[in-house]
Each structure stands twice: as C-alpha cells, then as structure tokens.
Amino acid sequence: MPRIAPKNLRPFLFHGVDLSWEDGKEEALGNCPFCGRDNKFSVRIDSGQWRCFVCGTGSEKGGGNIMSFLRYLWEESDKATDGASKDLAVERKFLYPETVTHWGVCQSVSTGEWLAPGYGTDKKLHQLYKWSLDVSSGKRRLFATPDCHHQIYGLNHWDETKQDVYICEGIWDAMAFWEVLRASKTDDDGNLSLTGIEANSLISKANIIGVPGCNVFSEEWVNLLSNRNVIFMYHSDHPKEHKGRTLPPAGFAGMKRAIEMVSKVTECVPRSVSYLDWGRDGYDRNKPSGFDARDVLSEGNSMAERVALLQELLSRVKPIPVEWVPGRTFNQGAGGTDIACRPCKRWDELVNQWKKAMDWFEGMDRALSIMLASVASTMCVGEQLWFKVLGPASSGKSTLCEALSINKRYIYPKSTIRGFHSGYKTDKEGKDDYGLLVQVNGKTLVTKDGDTLLQSPDLPRILAEGRDVFDRCSRTHYRHGVSRDYEDVNMTWLLCGTNALRSIDSSELGERFLDTVIIEEIDEDRERETALRVAYAALRASCLHAGQRREDKEKILAKQMTGGYVDYLRQNVHELSAQVIETFQDRYLARCRDLAKLISLLRARPSSRQKEKAEREMCYRLTNQLTRLAVYLTVVLNKKEVDTEVIRRVTQVAFDTGRGIALEIIRAILEAKEEQRELTFHGLMVKTKHSEKEERLQVWFMQQIKVIESKTEKNLKHYTLSPNLEQLYLNCLGGLK
Numbered sequence: 001m002p003r004i005a006p007k008n009l010r011p012f013l014f015h016g017v018d019l020s021w022e023d024g025k026e027e028a029l030g031n032c033p034f035c036g037r038d039n040k041f042s043v044r045i046d047s048g049q050w051r052c053f054v055c056g057t058g059s060e061k062g063g064g065n066i067m068s069f070l071r072y073l074w075e076e077s078d079k080a081t082d083g084a085s086k087d088l089a090v091e092r093k094f095l096y097p098e099t100v101t102h103w104g105v106c107q108s109v110s111t112g113e114w115l116a117p118g119y120g121t122d123k124k125l126h127q128l129y130k131w132s133l134d135v136s137s138g139k140r141r142l143f144a145t146p147d148c149h150h151q152i153y154g155l156n157h158w159d160e161t162k163q164d165v166y167i168c169e170g171i172w173d174a175m176a177f178w179e180v181l182r183a184s185k186t187d188d189d190g191n192l193s194l195t196g197i198e199a200n201s202l203i204s205k206a207n208i209i210g211v212p213g214c215n216v217f218s219e220e221w222v223n224l225l226s227n228r229n230v231i232f233m234y235h236s237d238h239p240k241e242h243k244g245r246t247l248p249p250a251g252f253a254g255m256k257r258a259i260e261m262v263s264k265v266t267e268c269v270p271r272s273v274s275y276l277d278w279g280r281d282g283y284d285r286n287k288p289s290g291f292d293a294r295d296v297l298s299e300g301n302s303m304a305e306r307v308a309l310l311q312e313l314l315s316r317v318k319p320i321p322v323e324w325v326p327g328r329t330f331n332q333g334a335g336g337t338d339i340a341c342r343p344c345k346r347w348d349e350l351v352n353q354w355k356k357a358m359d360w361f362e363g364m365d366r367a368l369s370i371m372l373a374s375v376a377s378t379m380c381v382g383e384q385l386w387f388k389v390l391g392p393a394s395s396g397k398s399t400l401c402e403a404l405s406i407n408k409r410y411i412y413p414k415s416t417i418r419g420f421h422s423g424y425k426t427d428k429e430g431k432d433d434y435g436l437l438v439q440v441n442g443k444t445l446v447t448k449d450g451d452t453l454l455q456s457p458d459l460p461r462i463l464a465e466g467r468d469v470f471d472r473c474s475r476t477h478y479r480h481g482v483s484r485d486y487e488d489v490n491m492t493w494l495l496c497g498t499n500a501l502r503s504i505d506s507s508e509l510g511e512r513f514l515d516t517v518i519i520e521e522i523d524e525d526r527e528r529e530t531a532l533r534v535a536y537a538a539l540r541a542s543c544l545h546a547g548q549r550r551e552d553k554e555k556i557l558a559k560q561m562t563g564g565y566v567d568y569l570r571q572n573v574h575e576l577s578a579q580v581i582e583t584f585q586d587r588y589l590a591r592c593r594d595l596a597k598l599i600s601l602l603r604a605r606p607s608s609r610q611k612e613k614a615e616r617e618m619c620y621r622l623t624n625q626l627t628r629l630a631v632y633l634t635v636v637l638n639k640k641e642v643d644t645e646v647i648r649r650v651t652q653v654a655f656d657t658g659r660g661i662a663l664e665i666i667r668a669i670l671e672a673k674e675e676q677r678e679l680t681f682h683g684l685m686v687k688t689k690h691s692e693k694e695e696r697l698q699v700w701f702m703q704q705i706k707v708i709e710s711k712t713e714k715n716l717k718h719y720t721l722s723p724n725l726e727q728l729y730l731n732c733l734g735g736l737k
Helices: 007-014 066-080 084-091 097-102 171-181 219-225 250-264 293-297 303-314 347-357 362-376 397-404 436-440 450-455 459-470 499-504 524-541 553-582 586-602 620-636 644-657 661-674 681-688 692-704 723-736
Strands: 027-030 041-044 050-052 114-119 125-134 139-143 164-169 184-186 192-194 206-211 229-233 240-242 245-247 272-276 317-319 386-390 411-413 444-447 473-477 483-487 492-497 513-517 708-713 716-721
Touching: 007 041, 007 066, 066 114, 066 125, 084 097, 097 171, 164 171, 164 250, 171 206, 171 293, 171 303, 192 303, 219 250, 229 250, 250 272, 293 303, 347 362, 347 553, 362 386, 362 397, 362 492, 362 513, 362 553, 362 620, 362 644, 386 499, 397 411, 397 444, 397 492, 397 553, 436 444, 450 459, 450 492, 450 499, 492 499, 513 620, 513 644, 553 620, 586 620, 586 644, 586 661, 586 723, 620 644, 644 723, 661 681, 661 692, 661 708, 661 716, 661 723, 681 692, 681 716, 692 708, 716 723
Parallel strands: 164 206, 164 229, 229 272, 386 492, 386 513, 411 444, 444 492
Antiparallel strands: 027 041, 041 050, 114 125, 125 139, 184 192, 240 245, 272 317, 473 483, 708 716
C-alpha cells in the first residue's frame, strides 16, 4: 500500500521534489530542484517551510513557505524555458510562440512538464498548474498543486481601465482568444480586420482571463467584474448520462452557476453580462463535446482567417436571458444596444409597456407590428419582406430601430452601408470574406438613418446589389480575381428615414421595398405635449454624468421586451404561421391580390430609359409579399387567423407604398366626381400642384396603362378614372375602415 504523504509535503512531491521522511522527524530531505545538490533540500513537515542548505534560494535568509516555493519554481522555470515554447504553440494550435511566453507557460526545471501560473485577485501567483497525463482519460490536462486554492489564468495582465472582460474556460482558450483579439480591430462598418498595432486592437479595451474549469468559480473573483461588460466564453459540452439520468451540458451549467454567483453580490454589479451561445440547450449538436473557442479559431491557418473566424464567434455572443437571474437586472449602460432582452410572448403586453414609456399613437403601433412581421419572416420561404419605414424627424423611427437592435442574435443594425459585397483581400487566394452579406445572412438589417444613402455616390450599386440579395442569390467578380457567390441568402431589410427615401422608388431600383408611414401629417397638439415631456426628461438628465443611464426605466423595459419578443417570434414563427395558413380565408387572399394590383398601378412610373412603350410591373411579387405580410402580422398580433384588423394594416401598407403623383391624381379625380364635376388638365395641376411637364408625362402614362380615361367636350379634355380602376380603388379603400 503506497505511503500517504503529510499534507505540507504534497506540493513539493507534486512538482518533482523526491523527498524522504521518517515518522517522528521534523523535516523531510530531498534533492534541490534549483541547484540539483543531493539531499540538501529540507522541508519542515509541520509547516511546509523549506530551504536548500547549499544554494540558499528563497528569501534573504534562504527558503520560504509553500507559496514562495511555487513562485521561485515558476520564476526559475520561466527563465530556463527557451525554444520549446514554439513546440507547445504548434501542439496547442497557436500561431506564435510569444503567446505561450506572454501567459507565463513554461517547462518545469524539476520535472520538464509544462507549468501554468494561476493568480489571485492581488495579481500575485498563488497556484501552479501542471500539464500531465490523466490516467482515467488517457489525455493530458492541467492539474492544480495539491492543497492550494484554484486561481485565475492571466490575471497578472489585468488592466483596471479596460471595461470589457472575457472569461474563458481554461488557459488554452484564453490564450487563443487573446492571440487573435490583439491582431483584430473594428473598421468603420463594424467589421473586423487585421491590425499590427495593439493600441488599435480589440485587446486595448478588453481583459481576457481563464478559469480552471467550468465548475470552478470563486465568489472573491466577482469583485473584478464590478461595472464591467462581462462575457462568458465557456465550452460546448454535450449532456451526459449518469446513474440513469441525463446531466445538463457541463459548460453551460457551470456558466449559469457562475452568473448566479455574480448576481448575488449586490455591491459588485456588472454593467452587462453576455455569453457565447452555442445553440439550443447550451451546446452545438453538430460539434463534438468539449468544442470551444480555440477549436473555432484554430480552423484558420493564418491570422487573417482567424480574424474572420473571430467575427463569426463574436456574432454568437448574446445578452443573458433575464430568467437566469430572477429578481436582478444588470445595469447595462445608458440605453442603446447593450440592454439585455427580456422575455415577452404577447403583443398586448409589449404595447402596454410602450404606452407607459412614451407617447404611443396608431402610426407607431402599426409601424412596430410591421417591422416585427418583417423580422419574423426572415427565414421563411417566399418573397422577402423589405420595408421602408417613413416619417418626419423625431417621429419615433430611431426609437423603434434601437428597440429591435437590442436583439443581436437576429438583428444587424448598420447605419452606413457601402455595399453588400467586399473584394478586400488579406490572403493570396482571397478566401476571407469581409462583405456585409456574410454578417446579415439569417438576420434583419436595420438601417435607422436611411437618408444618408441618398448622399452616397454608390447608391445605384447598393440598390442593384440589393436586388440580387432580395432574390436570395448574389454573385460578383472583382478585377483582382476575387469572386463571391452566394446562394440561399435569407435576410430582411428595414430602411428607415424621411419621405426623401421615396426618391429611390423608380421601377429600375426600389420596387423590392414596401412602405409604412408612421406620421402622415404632424399633429400640433401631440407635438406640443410630447415636447413638454421631452423637456422634463432633459431636465432630469442634466444632473447625470457620462456612463449613467439617460433613459427612464419604462422605456428601457419596453426596449428589453421588444428584443425578447423578437426572440419569441423567430423561435416559434414556423409553428405559429402554420396555424394561420390553415385558416386563411379566400376573401382575404382576394383582397391581398387586389391590393397588389393597386400598388402595381399606383407606383408605376414612366421609364427614364425609353419612351416607346408604357410598362408597369406585374402584381405577382406584390401579391406574394402582401399575403406573407398578412400571415406574419397575424402572428405578431397573437391572432389565430387573419381578420379585419390584420387586413386594415396590410391595406395601409398598400396605400403607403403607392403614394405619389399617381395616387394624388386619382384622388383629385374622385374628389371632383363627388362634387359632380369633371377635371380638365388645368384643374388637375391646380389640385396636385405638380409642374406641367411632370403632370403631362404622368397623365399620358396613366392613360397608357388604363388607369385614367379622357374625353373631349367643347375643345377641352376631361379626365375620369377607368371603371375597372375606380372599382378596384374603392374596394381596396374599404379595407381601411
């Protein structure tokens, strides 16, 4: 039977000091790991005090306690480690040996095995892990020095000024993540690119630390996280069977325990808490158990490839669900997109919260429902639902966009767009893809200031690329040899701005979008009341400093619930829409068809490229879009079937989309008919207030596509609506009542 070592000798034996001792003796003797002299290394059995009688390593008097032994062993080992770091870097799939040395991983002068230092919150070494063979698994893993508490990897590099903290499971993940972060920067479009300047890199704003394992997290570490953005990057472990029951994924369960511990320390509240979401139930079913961040990044053979993989990895990071920390909400900054989502499954609850938060009127209600319908439809088959959300400045468009953008999993906010493709090369073959399309696939692109597009010299190219993307297939080729081919692209686009965005509605470019208008005319009474509310809010915010929350709690909660409702819709849309489709009545299908026909006539314009023939779009795409809109609006409104309220909202979209000179002419003719008179061309000009040239061209065009008719009496030409158009218009108009 092996002899059991006294407690205070175990750390020395663990690190290769061959000690011998006898019962009743006060000290054990062995060979010195520092100078190598035989039997000159002494350790007191009762206290763990040590010293070498020859080299005197240690304190001024020589020797020290157990902790000083670990520190001296690491220091001497770190000095002696040379080119072997390169071999370890290759084995652990790092690109640079400097990564190994930066994290203090070194070869023990005593055993030749690799050592990894662990640090306490005082930033001093308090633990030394040894990478050794685990007999039970046949694999090497890091073992802690016996009878010494677990500590944190990388804490010696902690920078108090950095606001972001990435917590990795294990030192190897932390090292791989650190290596790529210090070579990555964010460009103007929010995409990652290479950088050789660490001061410009992501690491300049982030601390990266590693915990010894998914089940190891100490309450004393929570102090480090106060008022910081905390991101947990734990492994994707599969569930295991144990004694007849299924255990949850170890990494996922351990992370939730750590987050719960963080939430209990009320005096150390993080600014935000997010996590690496591997998938449903906390793990990736398509990857082996234990798959981690290092596995993702190491798939790249160059740093450029790893930067692209880092972007993919970070796209999986999402705020923790509120139900993980019941009764506790983390203070997550001054509004914006760092607010965590809050679970929400009901439209009426969401609207009630918005009514508490701001002046909520019918146009806002309708716009939010349509934006959510677009979001819900993203991954469904059929024509995609792209919307322009229009309204004057300060009408609430940006607020709705920011609320949707809380949900980073399904929403991709981007105010500046230069195109969907990128030919930028960082490797010889051009395999790295830095295009916007890679980022938005499977998401809703939200552009809250679409008016900036109108100033872009690239607008025709952006919209041309958008036409391809709308059809779920896009291809491009660059002169330096790079080609990009995309198929099965699913994305929706919410382009928000003022009525100036209607200028992109030429038949050659903008017809993929439907429109929804928040405010048709400014209500002066509402404007006056809302302005007073804004003044009070500005008064309250005047005493806050940068970093404190500027928004009131009711609006923050409304945004959180909106982000949570996006989660609910995207995760349940297929089941919910199936119920709606089964009950879709023929009369409502016919109404969608009629509305599509009306839009196709209203937004048809004379071509700027040819004058020989008057053409308009066929109504098939619009029929598909409006039918799908009816389905997903029904889902958003928590209804079981399409009803008059859903059709009213769809009808309003149709009339919003069809706004313009043609609709103004039709309304002018109908108003004259109600007054029992007929309009001449001059009368039309007086009512619509367009130039003579524009009016003549549009009237001629509308006659060609059989929207209006004319007859001559007393040398004057009078205009009326064609019977078919008038009947179609009046039938559709009834849907607004």
